Amino acid sequence: MRLSVASGVATFAAAILLYPLFQGGAWFWTSLGAVLAVVAAGLLTSRLSLPAWAAPLLAVAATWIYLTAAFTAGQAWALLVPTKESVVELARLLGVGWADVQRFAAPVPPTEGITLLTAGGVALIAIAVDLLAARLRRAALAGLPLLALAMVPATILPDPISWPAFIIAALGFVSLLITDGRERVGHWGRAVLVRRTTRAAPAPSPGTSRAAADTSGLRLSGKRIGFAAIALAVLVPALLPAMEPVSFFTFGVGGSGSGRGNSISIPNPIANLKGQLELPESRVVLTYTNNDDKPRYLRIYALDTFDGQQFGMTEPKGSPQNRTDNGPLPAPPGLGQEAKVSNVVTNVQISDEIARLSFLPLPYPARQIRVDGDWRADVDTLMVFSTRDEAAGLEYEVATSEPEPTADLLDSLDGAQPRVDPRYTKLPENLPPEIADLAAKLTADASTSYEAAVKLQQFFTKDGGFTYDLRTQGHSNSALRDFLLRDRVGYCEQFAASMAVLARAVGIPSRVAIGYTGGTKIGDRWTVGTNDSHSWPELYFEGVGWLPFEPTPSGSLGQGSARAPAYTQPRPTSTGEAATPTPGATSSSADEPLDPQARRNPRELDREGQIATGGLPPDDSMPLIGKIGIGAGALLLILLIPAGVRLVTRNRRVRTLGWKVSEPSDELAARMVSGSRGHPSVAAAWAELDDVLYDYGMARQTSETPRTLARRLTQQYEFDADSAAAITAIASAVERVLYARDPGRIGPMRKDLRKVRQALAATVSRGRRLRAVLLPPSTLRRLRVVGERLLDGFDLLENIGLRRTAAHKGS
Known part of the structure; x- marks a missing residue:
């Protein structure tokens, strides 16, 4: 019976290793109940002297009853006995839980399905441990199912297992081994332990029974071996250089607004956008520099779904191979060989005051990022996010390969069929027909998709008579219709969403980007504040990819730092006009037409030749061989x-x-x-x-x-x-x-x-x-003497306990 209890303790101690995978403590208490159900079944098996093969069956039945009472009590008979309805509901919850596991990553939200899946899995491990340790008397083999629990966080999480949790799990397994050894030796009589000390073992009190063996001394040896092994397992890895963990499971990875969740639950980026624009005074969000000293839009979110009321975001997916520290990011969708690209390196410093931001503000399209932490790129949108880190106070470098399209190039690409997901052209069925009619009327004279996009932008900035004002409300179809056909008053959210809807109406894939404009040049860095929060549409052209457009009025009557890219302007009428700037770049009211060479950072000029291929310059930090050498030298010194x-x-x-x-x-x-x-x-x-x-x-x-x-x-x-x-x-x-x-x-x-x-x-x-x-052995001898004295201290504590027990029995 002791082995059944010890098996349950060992299982639950190992289950504590799972805590980084979950939010909240629902899984903890539910799993504890499942382990107790298995322990109760094991005690009943021992009490009734049932055969070993019956123990797992009884434990499975006890677990089934427990899970029924915990999750489907309403469909069960007397809240406990499973029925057909409760079985169907349990199966449904298991399916939902498995789907949630595939969709989320650590730490997962405490959904009912995930909690059921976790409790059932821990119960199965407890059944296996009880079978091996208590029934088959193979306590050492019981470590294999316990190891399976440890493998789950070790293979999924990028961080190593917490050493306090490891110690608890190891102590549980050691206690199982000690209990097994005590029961085995107990059948042979009294155990005699040779002690280093000269203190005699306490004699049994008169009248005490000698039927059961006194294995307390033997437990001391087991504890010493176990404690020494645990200490070595914790201390030795701490002295070794850290290694990159390998993930064998590529479950869906998301981020949360707090940086601690796993599902991407952004607290409405549209609402945040307006809230920042309405702040009474601007606050610095970030600063940046780049090697060509030009301002750029910094995108955070890409909203790709439209439900008829507002744009939303599909939950991004980031597999381990798309981590930023694994090298270049996935190639930008749609960017072909025809378009000329400009390779730029940008250094970004996020303010410490930014809260709950788990996405990186980046110029588009990013090709490589050097940043500390577990940051991953979504393949479709190239948004970079983290499920465990936050952007506050972060400094990072990003290399971009920005296309430099011309009007002639975009016109020539008109025949290419867009190879994008259908969600970028999907519109709700209840979209007011007046909106589709407006889009068709505005683009009736356009011969290419590019010309249609330019006409749509010109409708918002020049021809349509729109006015920029933050005092607007509503996201419904009627609000969209009123904005386009009647009021024509709004801020960047309405302008960006409306142009994206009109573009979809004429067959151009579109999405809405949310982030910041280029900001204002202060000193040698560009400074971006809350007043630079912005939303703009991105339209897709096969061969060039996603290009930003700017329908929001700029200047004193609109968003001050918003500027339309040059390729969206009417074709130049003379050769003396200014050259085309980098697509997506914006100019601020403080950006004066100075010689760029006179304003560049000398450090960036030295590295300009190294980024011709669109990658980051070599890391100035110590190379890997140097770090290995330092680690080897430190180990040698130890x-x-x-x-x-x-x-x-x-x-x-x-x-x-x-x-x-x-x-x-x-x-x-x-x-x-x-x-x-x-x-x-x-x-x-x-x-x-x-x-x-x-x-x-x-x-x-x-x-x-x-x-x-x-x-x-x-x-x-x-x-x-x-x-x-x-x-x-x-x-x-x-x-x-x-x-x-x-x-x-x-x-x-x-x-x-x-x-x-x-x-x-x-x-x-x-x-x-x-x-x-x-x-020198003489020095090692002194260290060994110190260790022996420490063990003698443990012996003294054990002897105190033994003497108290003996005195209690004698009394």
Whole structure:
């Protein structure tokens, strides 16, 4: 019965490793109930002496009843007994839970399906552990299903397992092994433990029964081994360099507004956009620099679905191979070889005051990002997000390859069929027909999709008589119709969404981007504030990809820092007009037409030639081989600590002046020091000789006197006359200090000690001498003595408990 309880404890201790995978504690208490149900079934099996094969069946039945009561009590008979309806509901919840697991990543929300799936899985592990440990008496094999619990967070999460959780899980398994060993030995009689201490084991009290074996002493040995193994398992990895974890499961990965969830639950980016624009004073959101010193739109979200009222965002997916630290991001959708691209490197610094932002503001399209943390790119939109990190205070570099299309190029690409997801052209069935009629009327004279897009933008910025104003409300079809056909007053949200809807109405794939405009140049950096929050449409053209358009009025009558890209303007009528700027770039009211070369950062100019291929310049940080070298050097220094301690000790002993008396290595040296107040050199010489003998494998016997030791060394290793005289002089000085009333004058012993050490070194191999220098056994012996004293302290605590138990029984 003890093994059943120990199996349950071990299982639940291992289940604690799962805590980083979940939000909240619902899974914890539900899994605890499932484990208790299995333990109860195991106790009943032991009580009724049922065969081993019956235990798993009874445990499965108990788990089924428990899960029915916990999740489908309304469909069960008497809230406990499963019925057909409860079975169907459990199956449905399991299916929902499995779908949620595929859709979310750690930490997953506490949905009912996920909680059921977790509790059922932990119960199955508990059944397997109970079968192996309590029924088949193979407690060591029970570690395999427990290891399966540890493998789940180890393979899914990028971070290592928490060491407190690991210690709890390891202690649970050790307790299972100790319980199994205690029950096995208990059948053979009383266990006798050889202790290092001289304290006698407590005698049994009169009248106590000897039927059961006293295995308390044996448990001490098991605890020592278990505790030592756990300590090594925690400390050794902490001393090793960190390695990148490998994920074997590519479940859906999302981010949350808080950076701690797993599903992408943005608290309505549209509402946040208007809230930032309505702030009474602007606050700095971020600053950035780039190698061409031009402002750029920084996109955060890409909204791709339209439900008739407002645009929404499909939950992004980021697999482990799309992490930013794995190299270049996925290629921009639709960008072909025909378009010329401009390669730019931008350094972005996010303000510390930004809260709950788990997406990175980026110029589009990003090709490579250098950023700390677990950040991943969505393949379809190239949004970069994290499920566990936040952008506040973050600094990162992003390399972009921005297309530089011309009107002629976009016209020439008109025949290419867009290869994009149908959701980018989907409109609701209840869209007012007046809106589709308006789109068709505005683009009636357009011969290409590009011309149609330009006419739509011109309708909002020039021809339609629109006015920029934040005092607008509504997202319904009627609000969209009123904005386009009657009021024509709104801010960037209405302009961007309306142009995207009209573009879809004429067959152009579109989406709405939310982020920031290029900001204002302050000093040597571009500064982006809350007043630069913005929304704009992105339209898709096969061969170039997604291009930003700007239907929101700019200047003093609109969003101050919003600027339409040059390729969306009417064709130039003369060759003297300005050259086309980078698509997506914006200019601010503070951006004066200065020579770009005079404003570039010299550091960026030096690196400009390195980014011609669209990637980031080489990392200025230390290369991997350097980090490995530092790690190896640190490990070597740690290994040389015993050698350093030995060297310091020896130099302190043999110094001519300032010899210390507090270096005796055993009882004999201690007695000698107590009687050698005028001769501390004798104590130091004897302690050093004792350590030299131990390092060379010639340890002095406890019963040997100094004279006997000198005689044995001289005869056994055939010392020459000088070496024999030196060891005899040391032994004689030690005996005089120990036993003579007046030891008389004792000369310096430094030369004698060096002569003896050289003679001893000549009798051992080179490997033994090298070990004596690099890994001296005498120093390791002292460390071992310290460890033994610590274990003796544990023994003392155990003996206190044993004596209290014995006294209680005697009373």
